[in-house]
Amino acid sequence: MYTRRTFLQTSIAASLGVAVSEKVLAYPAPLKQPKYPVVVSTWSHGLKANKAAWEILGSSGYALDAVESGVRITEADPAINSVGYGGLPDGSGEVTLDACIMDEKGNAGSVVCLRYIMHPVSVARKIMEKTPHVILADRGALQFAISQGFKEEDLLTPESRKAYETWKISGGNSPADRLNHDTIGMLAMDTAGNLAGACTTSGLAFKLPGRVGDSPIIGAGLYVDNEVGAATATGLGELILKISGSFLIVELMRNGWSPGNACREAVLRINKKFPFEKSAQVGFIAVTRNGETGGYSLKKGFDYAVCRDGINELVNADYLI
């Protein structure tokens, strides 16, 4: 979009006799002392995930390896009922998982509605690295995963089965539980300045079979652009999808917005367009190419974990409501 800012930048560049290049327009401006390596991830379960990611980042490892390794911790944790193994099932009692991953070159891989595989993020990475495609879904995704050596497992834990049975007994025909939203999204920047991101979820509890949220959709649940920064989302996917939340945040940062303000603007846009959605939660986190981080949520209660210099801490996000 040709904005007033672009116009001014173009005019200044022209008056200085400088060719208008991406460099002139690129934000955020580089810092003298960049704040990376860094890893940031959604919710308190991000602390454990960050720890695994930091083992790679702290020894000058690759950001893509760090985000994959980090969110695999959450995927394998049966106590977290919104991601991977132990995730609450859909309305037919099946656990279906969604995930995506992006690297510093803008490559992306995604898997939707994947059954029986504990680590959808790793399947997404294989899709990115081994196929000409970005997204594989359902049966095709499972076949691909098996062809790559992934093992089929029952992902429904006794606790999740019990929760499903309770929901069934209580009617089982209400809309999906809109408070079950604790997706993990993780963003990392390594010592070499490579950004990467991953996002993985079992989606809304008791969702309509086949429902896919924002998490595996590039630009909604996750977006990475090494020239600018990266963003990821958690919360009610339908709202995040309808504003292309993560892409929006990265584009705002490209125009000079701080990560926190860009996340806030995405939330404001959701609230303006869908003001009746007050019962839902949405949270965003972002990092700039300088390693600055920020987050913001629709409602009180969203937190995110930031790890820098080996110090891993939880930050309470600012919120609208």
Ligand code: GLY
């Ligand atoms: N944000 C996760 C989902 O809506 O599926």
